[in-house]
Each structure stands twice: as structure tokens, then as C-alpha cells.
Amino acid sequence: MTPRVLISDKMDPRAAAIFRERGIEVDEITGKTPDELAAIIGDYHGLAIRSSTKATARLLDHATNLKVIGRAGIGVDNVDIPAATARGIVVMNTPFGNSITTAEHAIALMFALARQLPEADASTQAGKWEKNRFMGVELTAKTLGLIGAGNIGSIVASRALGLKMKVVAFDPFLSPERALELGIEKVELDELLKRADFITLHTPLTDQTRGILSREALARTKKGVRIINCARGGLIDEAALKDALDSGQVAGAALDVFETEPATASPLFGTPGFISTPHLGASTTEAQVNVAIQVAEQMSDFLLLGGVTNAINMPSLSAEEAPRLKPYMALAEKLGKLLGQVLGDQVRGVSIEVEGAAAALNQKPITGAVLAGLMGTYSQTVNMVNAPILAKERGLDVKEVRHEREGDYHTLVRVTASTPTGDRCVAGTLFGNSAPRLVDIFGVAVEADLAGHMLYIVNNDAPGFIGSLGTALGEAGINIATFNLGRRAAGGEAVALVAVDDPVTPEVVARLCALEGVREVVPLSF
Numbered sequence: 114m115t116p117r118v119l120i121s122d123k124m125d126p127r128a129a130a131i132f133r134e135r136g137i138e139v140d141e142i143t144g145k146t147p148d149e150l151a152a153i154i155g156d157y158h159g160l161a162i163r164s165s166t167k168a169t170a171r172l173l174d175h176a177t178n179l180k181v182i183g184r185a186g187i188g189v190d191n192v193d194i195p196a197a198t199a200r201g202i203v204v205m206n207t208p209f210g211n212s213i214t215t216a217e218h219a220i221a222l223m224f225a226l227a228r229q230l231p232e233a234d235a236s237t238q239a240g241k242w243e244k245n246r247f248m249g250v251e252l253t254a255k256t257l258g259l260i261g262a263g264n265i266g267s268i269v270a271s272r273a274l275g276l277k278m279k280v281v282a283f284d285p286f287l288s289p290e291r292a293l294e295l296g297i298e299k300v301e302l303d304e305l306l307k308r309a310d311f312i313t314l315h316t317p318l319t320d321q322t323r324g325i326l327s328r329e330a331l332a333r334t335k336k337g338v339r340i341i342n343c344a345r346g347g348l349i350d351e352a353a354l355k356d357a358l359d360s361g362q363v364a365g366a367a368l369d370v371f372e373t374e375p376a377t378a379s380p381l382f383g384t385p386g387f388i389s390t391p392h393l394g395a396s397t398t399e400a401q402v403n404v405a406i407q408v409a410e411q412m413s414d415f416l417l418l419g420g421v422t423n424a425i426n427m428p429s430l431s432a433e434e435a436p437r438l439k440p441y442m443a444l445a446e447k448l449g450k451l452l453g454q455v456l457g458d459q460v461r462g463v464s465i466e467v468e469g470a471a472a473a474l475n476q477k478p479i480t481g482a483v484l485a486g487l488m489g490t491y492s493q494t495v496n497m498v499n500a501p502i503l504a505k506e507r508g509l510d511v512k513e514v515r516h517e518r519e520g521d522y523h524t525l526v527r528v529t530a531s532t533p534t535g536d537r538c539v540a541g542t543l544f545g546n547s548a549p550r551l552v553d554i555f556g557v558a559v560e561a562d563l564a565g566h567m568l569y570i571v572n573n574d575a576p577g578f579i580g581s582l583g584t585a586l587g588e589a590g591i592n593i594a595t596f597n598l599g600r601r602a603a604g605g606e607a608v609a610l611v612a613v614d615d616p617v618t619p620e621v622v623a624r625l626c627a628l629e630g631v632r633e634v635v636p637l638s639f
């Protein structure tokens with residue numbers, strides 16, 4: 114059967130041309146409402162999008178034939194990845210095609226802020242010739258504070274250094290070696306806020322980065338700072354930014370992205386010193402050609418040949434290895450995700466050991482899956498293919514160890530993370546050669562399926578704890594699906610892995626932390 118692809122956002126015509134050349138039927142239907150899209154999505158095997166289409170769980174419920182979503186761009190926050198994964202839909206992005214363009218937009222906005230270009234243009238074209246009204250600032254010798262020094266952030270850094278600026282960066286995952294290579298200084302957020310004359314944001318929107326420029330953070334900035342956001346709305350508290358512009362704490366702000374898009378109204382509009390563009394970061398001919406060609410090639414390869422490139426939710430694989438390796442990679446990714454969610458930016462290195470039956474397999478995809486799971490908790494551009502390169506760039510020390518002998522399990526994958534406070538180890542096996550199971554978490558034996566929403570809880574082993582935990586979750590309306598317990602010794606440290614039916618909010622986490630004997634609570638999702 115001929116595959117059919119729907120292009121539902123405005124995309125360079127080369128994408129449609131490639132699909133047609135490769136024998137795929139393609140429709141370009143843009144500007145549809147979610148309901149209109151839901152009514153037609155069932156006819157398609159591929160969906161090619163930019164940022165306007167929201168691939169929600171509701172839309173995907175109607176996508177009965179959909180096999181692949183291709184994002185012509187980087188951020189996949191408009192795609193419900195767990196919902197796509199649950200429905201077996203591969204989600205791909207094009208991690209590097211628009212990064213130079215987006216970095217250039219950030220630099221353009223920095224110049225626009227420094228010289229008040231939009232206001233000066235409007236005034237001049239209104240016939241006012243207000244030469245004395247517009248006094249700018251030089252960029253040379255000023256300090257640029259980068260929040261996020263990944264792909265785009267590092268390009269911004271190189272351009273800023275060319276402008277003779279000093280660049281400081283806050284990025285917990287930036288290694289000192291990489292910072293040195295980029296010629297920038299790695300600092301803590303507070304230090305950046307104190308020192309930066311300009312701040313530019315280049316992180317994904319995650320639970321850790323949401324509101325990173327909060328009201329409190331804005332209050333700690335150098336007075337007269339200028340702020341640029343070409344990453345994602347939600348990184349800055351927009352109401353607090355408005356107040357900071359009004360008070361003069363922030364001299365200028367340029368936003369390409371907003372908490373709610375399209376942003377057709379905002380209290381920021383019309384505020385002196387405020388500049389905005391309608392999510393134009395990636396909008397150059399060059400970037401749009403790059404991402405359109407790349408997404409169409411990747412999606413065609415997948416639909417016609419089964420080739421997987423730049424997938425967010427699936428490892429790249431050859432046809433013969435796939436069936437044997439797939440359950441191991443699912444296990445490895447879950448172990449990496451578990452470590453990433455519990456240990457965050459503490460992980461300096463990982464050792465991946467395969468034992469028993471696992472030792473007979475190609476270890477690279479298993480390592481790739483561990484790294485993709487680990488780094489996927491803080492980067493949207495990481496996938497099976499680029500995880501080892503990114504790990505190297507970030508100075509993550511990766512070791513692979515193979516033990517042919519069998520231990521307690523006929524097959525085992527063990528991942529040990531080295532952190533400044535010591536090594537932390539998790540291990541899993543396959544039940545029935547296919548079902549991943551966690552069997553060891555930080556030295557405590559358990560037997561747990563890592564799936565859906567979970568809670569990792571460390572508590573003092575004491576009578577009554579399980580009851581109070583169940584009551585607290587029940588009061589929050591959260592249903593427990595499964596409960597796994599383990600402990601180092603009676604009366605010592607105990608670990609609970611609780612699968613729950615719904616995500617656990619930070620408020621509920623805070624309530625659980627307050628229960629007697631609780632030492633740590635981390636919400637997990639798989």
C-alpha cells in the first residue's frame with residue numbers, strides 16, 4: 114500500500130517534492146483546527162509538522178494509521194511523546210537544521226535591544242527624527258549570560274565572542290572541558306544573574322527550567338540587564354518581566370517565544386524596552402530548506418524502508434538485530450531514565466555492564482539507549498544516534514563492561530553512575546526474554562516494572578509508613594497501581610517504588626516529603 118503523509122504546518126515545498134519523488138502520497142493542509150485535523154488524521158501514515166500543529170493525545174486517538182510524526186525543527190514540546198510512544202508512533206526531529214538560524218535571531222534581538230532599533234525605526238518612519246531620544250549601549254566588553262549552552266547556546270557563544278563580549282554560562286550539564294573549548298566561563302545561575310549585562314535563554318522547557326527567570330531571579334539580576342528568549346515561552350515569568358521592565362530593573366527584553374502561542378495579546382505589548390517576534394527563530398530560507406529536506410528524507414526512509422534516524426522515542430536499528438536487541442534497549446533506556454530522574458546533573462560518568470545472555474549481544478545500542486534515557490531527561494535533541502557523541506561532548510565518562518558468566522540472573526544489564534558523592538548503581542533483567550524488570554536500585558533488591566508514572570521514595574523502615582503513604586496519596590486522589598518495597602536492613606533505609614495512575618504534582622510531592630521518616634521523594638515517568 115502506498116504510504117500517505119499529511120504536512121499540516123507551513124513547510125518549504127521541497128518536503129512535499131521529496132515525498133512525491135519517493136512514491137509517497139502527500140497532502141499539504143495547513144491552518145486546520147484540532148477538530149478538523151482529528152477528522153482527517155486517520156487517513157495518514159505520516160504527519161509532518163513544525164510548531165503550530167499540536168499532536169496531542171486526543172489527536173493521536175484519531176490517528177489510527179499513523180506510524181511516524183516528523184518535526185521539521187528541534188523542539189517536540191508540541192507532540193505528546195508518551196502518547197505517541199504508547200500508540201507505537203515514532204517521533205523524529207531534525208536536531209541541527211535550524212540551530213544557526215535561531216542563534217542568529219538571538220544575536221539580532223540582542224543588537225535590536227542594545228540600539229532600540231524597533232522604536233527608532235517606528236519613530237523615524239513617523240517623521241519624528243528623534244536623534245536625542247535613542248541612546249544605545251555597546252556590546253563590546255559586555256557580559257553575555259547564556260542559560261543553556263547546548264547546540265544553539267554554543268553557536269550564540271561563538272558569535273558573541275566574535276563581538277568581543279565576555280560569555281558566562283549556566284548549564285549544569287556543561288562540562289568544564291567543553292566550556293574551555295567554547296571559550297566561555299561556566300558559572301552558577303546566581304553568579305550569571307549578578308554579572309550579565311545581557312541574558313539569553315537556550316534550554317528546553319522542562320520541569321527544571323520552567324520559570325528559570327522567575328520574579329525572584331529577575332530581582333537578582335544586574336540592574337539594567339537586557340534579556341532575550343528564543344528558546345521556549347514559560348522559561349520567563351512574563352508578569353514579573355513586565356514589572357521588571359516598568360521598574361527599570363530590566364532595561365530591555367526581546368521575546369520570540371511566549372507562554373501561550375500564538376501570543377496575540379500580552380501585558381508586555383507596548384511596554385517601553387520590549388521587543389517581540391512571532392516565534393521566528395527558525396524562520397530563514399536556509400533553515401527551512403534544511404529541516405524540510407531532512408524531515409522528508411527521514412520520514413520516507415522510515416515509511417518505505419523501516420530506517421530510523423533522529424527518533425526521540427525509538428532506537429536506530431538494522432533489520433536483523435532488531436528483534437533480539439529491542440527488549441534490552443527498552444530496559445537500558447528505562448535504567449538511564451531512572452538514573453537521570455533521580456540523580457539529575459550529579460552524573461559525571463556511567464559504566465554499563467552486560468552479564469549472561471546480554472553479553473552475547475551488540476552492546477552499542479544498549480549503551481546508546483542508557484545514554485539517551487539518561488540525557489533525555491534534560492535535552493530534547495538527544496536520541497539513540499547522537500547520545501554517545503553528546504555524552505563525549507559533555508565530558509560524561511562512559512565505560513562498557515561485558516561479563517560472559519551468569520550471575521543471579523540469566524541476563525542482566527547493570528548501570529553504575531559516578532557522582533561527586535560516590536557510585537550509584539541500578540540493574541535490570543528481562544522476564545521471559547522480553548519484559549524489562551528493575552531488580553536492584555542503589556543496592557536495594559526490588560522487582561519492579563518501570564512504566565508510566567511512578568514515585569521513588571526513600572524512607573526510614575518503620576511500622577505504619579505504608580499506611581500513611583497510602584492515605585496521603587488517597588487524599589490527593591492518586592490511585593496506586595503497584596507497590597514495590599525493598600530495604601537494606603530491618604529498621605534501616607527502605608526504598609519504595611510506587612506506580613500510580615496519574616502524574617504526581619510538586620504539591621503532592623511536598624506533602625509526601627513531610628511524612629514522618631521520609632528522606633527523599635522523586636516523581637518518575639517512563
Ligand SMILES: NC(=O)C1=CN([C@@H]2O[C@H](COP(=O)(O)OP(=O)(O)OC[C@H]3O[C@@H](n4cnc5c(N)ncnc54)[C@H](O)[C@@H]3O)[C@@H](O)[C@H]2O)C=CC1
Nearest residue numbers: 188261262263264265284286315316317343344394395492
Ligand atoms: N525560537 C525558535 O524558533 C527555536 C527554538 N528552539 C529551542 O531552543 C532550545 C534549545 O535548543 P538546542 O540548543 O538545540 O537544544 P540542546 O538540547 O542542544 O541544548 C539545550 C541545553 O540546555 C541545557 N539545560 C537543560 N536543563 C537545564 C537547566 N535546568 N539549566 C540550564 N541549562 C539546562 C542542556 O544541558 C543543553 O546544553 C530548545 O527549547 C528548542 O526547542 C530551537 C530552534 C528554533
Ligand SMILES: O=C(O)CCC(=O)C(=O)O
Nearest residue numbers: 163164185186187188395
Ligand atoms: O518551526 C518553527 O518555526 C519553530 C522552530 C522551533 O521552535 C524548534 O525547532 O524548536
